[in-house]
Every structure is written in C-alpha cells, then in structure tokens.
Amino acid sequence: MNFKVRVAKKEDCKDIARMIMVFQELSIFEKMSEQVKITHTELERDGFCQNPLFECLVAEVLEEHKSKEGFTVVGYALYFYTYSTWKGRSVYLEDLYVMPEFRGNGIGKGLLCKVAAVCKVKQCVRLQLSVLNWNTPSRDFYAAKGAQDLTVTEGWHFVRFDGQNLENLANEAPKD
Secondary structure, three states: OOOEEOOHHHHHHHHHHHHHHHHOOHHHHHHHHHHOOHHHHOOOOHHOOOOOEEEEEEEEEHHOOOOOOOEEEEEEEEEEEEOOOEEEEEEEEEEEEOOOHOOOOOOOHHHHHHHHHHHHOOOEEEEEEEEOOOHHHHHHHHHHHOOOOOHHHHHOOOOOOHHHHHHHHOOOOOOO
C-alpha cells in the first residue's frame, strides 16, 4: 500500500484526536477508554505553540486507499524530548498507532523508523516507550526491531503521580 509519513500540521489534530478519542480506537485497544480526556483543541494548543510540548508524525494514504469512513490520515506517532542524566538527549514515544484496517502494510514500521530518524537528526541517544504487559503484538513488534524490555533486563518500573496524589504532592512543596 502506498503511504507517506510526514510531520503533523495543526489541521491534523482533529484526525489525531479522532484516533485517540472520537472512535476511541487507541483507548479501546489499550482497554483504557474511560481515561481519555484530550481534545483536538488541547492537541493544537500543546503541540503547535511557541514551545510545543510534543511533536507528531502522521501516516497518510492516497485518496483511493482511504478508510471505510473516508479518512486518509490513518496513523500517527506522538513523541517528546526527555533528558537522561546518564546518557543525554532522548525521545519518548508516547503513542504509535495505526488504524486496524491499515495494519500489516508497513505503516507502523514507517512511523517508528521516522521517529528514529528524528532521534538521529536531533542527536538523541535513545528512543524510549512503554507497552502494556498484555499487548503482546506490540511488544513482539518492538522486540523484532531491536527494543529491549527494561522491566526484564534492568528491573525498571514505570511510576506515576496523578489526580489527588499529584495535588497532595504539590501542596507539600516548600514555599518560596
């Protein structure tokens, strides 16, 4: 299938939000649809401002290969920059998603490889991501491309503060 991977534009945020939220494709796939709160307006604000919080690539097919619903933007990779005090510049891949009817055509690989190319251009030393433990197809896909499972090899655990726990932590910050 003929497709191209390109840098997302502000106008693509509706398609990105659609894949995240409207059809809840990604959130349903990850069995977390109740947690999705993002809108295309927030994506536009956060990704297309003077100091963007993320960057994004989209996969686009030709009009003659559009989805059953008429969409030509059929996948995306959303990522941002982090910093390792041990290694330096890094990229964190938050989402890599391809609509189910377009999987198996190299689109996911194309998106992942393009993010890796961005890493190289920006002189990043690593590309990191998280995968749910039950998502064997994705874990196998990344492993086949050379990804290391740090939970297994190094024992790292992914930790999060959110909601009231984040609020409580912030309230305990030293006063200026």
